[in-house]
Amino acid sequence: MPKKSSTSSLMVRLDEASKNVLSRAAELRRISVSDYVRQITISQAAKEVDAASEQTIALTSDEQFAFWTALNRPVLLTSAQKSLGKLMRGES
Numbered sequence: 001m002p003k004k005s006s007t008s009s010l011m012v013r014l015d016e017a018s019k020n021v022l023s024r025a026a027e028l029r030r031i032s033v034s035d036y037v038r039q040i041t042i043s044q045a046a047k048e049v050d051a052a053s054e055q056t057i058a059l060t061s062d063e064q065f066a067f068w069t070a071l072n073r074p075v076l077l078t079s080a081q082k083s084l085g086k087l088m089r090g091e092s
Contacts, residue, residue, distance in 0.1 A: 012037075 014022070026036035051058035059067060077085070086092070 018031075022033055022036060026033045029036060031039075047058055
C-alpha cells in the first residue's frame with residue numbers, strides 16, 4: 001500500500017483585484033486557483049531559497065530595471081552633505 005503524504009492548509013487573504021488576477025491566471029493554464037498558487041509560489045520560493053544559499057540576490061526583470069535605474073540616477077546632495085563636503089575639503 002503506497003504511503004500517503006501529509007498536507008497542511010495555508011490561508012491567504014487577498015483584496016478582490018489580486019484574487020481576480022490569480023483566478024484569471026489559473027484559467028489561462030486551465031488549472032484551479034489552488035494548483036496555480038501552489039505551482040507558482042513554490043517555484044518562486046525555491047528560487048529564492050537557492051539564491052539565498054548561494055548568497056546572491058535574485059531579482060525579477062522589473063526589480064532589475066528598478067535597481068539599475070536607481071543606480072544610474074544622478075545623486076542629489078542635501079545642503080548638509082554639501083556643507084560636510086566643503087568642510088572635508090578645507091573650504092569655508
